[in-house]
Amino acid sequence: MSSYVDKEWFYYLRGREILLYKMQGGSSGQRITQSGVFQSYDKELMYPNEDIADGLRIEYTRVSEPFVAEALETTTAYASGASFIFQDTSTAFFTGSSDIDFSSSGNRIITFDDTSKYFYAGQSIVISGTSSNNGTFTVATVASSTQITTTQSLSDESNTSAVFKSSTGAILGGTAGTNTFTDFLASDKIRVRGSSSNDADYTISSISSNGDALIVSSVPSALESAGERISITQIPLEDDTPDATSHINLNKMLCLAIIDYCKAMLAEKNGEIDKKEYFMKEFYSKLGDNDSNKRNISVTFPAGPFAVK
């Protein structure tokens, strides 16, 4: 077990490599002898002597997603609530036991529980466990809290058991017909946080007609009922093949800085070094402005935390 790692572990940078060491402690047989460097600790170093899954965490800046499909200033869609439901394609989201009626009149499925929160108009569902209504159906309407209709024909069947699965991965708002996801659009990329087992980034394939469900391209890893407070935040969608219509993944101030940089490069290309110097100065000035814009409020904080979860 590793403990006091902030005091006993060290790294050394060698070119493109990180070399890890830890204090020798009581393991004298594995020590790396040295003198002078760690006199104040009165101990010596050794190589790490244990396996730790995901034990090394490197925090760094990188050029990631330089171009995105939508301007950063408009990437603002957000929803939060404790009623969100996740549906995968392999687990039944609703099961009835001798208490479901199928009616050919109006293609209705009638349940005796409040099931409306599990369904949305346009939902593709797979029904099994019935005598004559197994198959894939599309929900036409969520007519009431205990009744849905389908676009396909149904056969009359009463007091039957049935298993309902979703054909697609989806995130439901939890109240049928309520436009919970009004801010979101198809193709938006979203980040889910706060769920029990479905925290991840998703891309929205489509949104239900009532705005009460997000159909996502990658299926959630598990069925999840309402309960956890979950936030869904839009994040920039990378443009892998940038062209003239691509947006720069920076705020307006930094985009203006980029223009100064490009002007500097243009001046250099034309042999106008004085202009290049001027625009580079403008570039760094805007970088400074952008940083200082975030620091207009005085803050007081305790000593920097060493630990992050």
Place this chain on the structure above:
Amino acid sequence: MTVLEVMERLNIKEETLAIAWIKDAIHLIQSNTKEKVESTKRDLIKSVNSTDNVYILPADLVSLENISIKDTSDSKYKKIRRLTTQPHYLAEDASP
């Protein structure tokens, strides 16, 4: 702001050149400020010699912020300190 807007403000027509300059500028921004910070995790392995304790820095790294090790006693990542000089290797000296 789109690439086209940048090109129009610069009065240039070379799209590829504009994209290359924008990437260069973003690289410079990332090098000077912390506009976008990422993190990655690697498994730590038990080391028996000086080749086992070597980990490759991320290839797309622009600037290093910090390095942490997972403290398994409380499952938290804690920042560790950098050595300014590399320790000697007794293992390599003993088995050349």
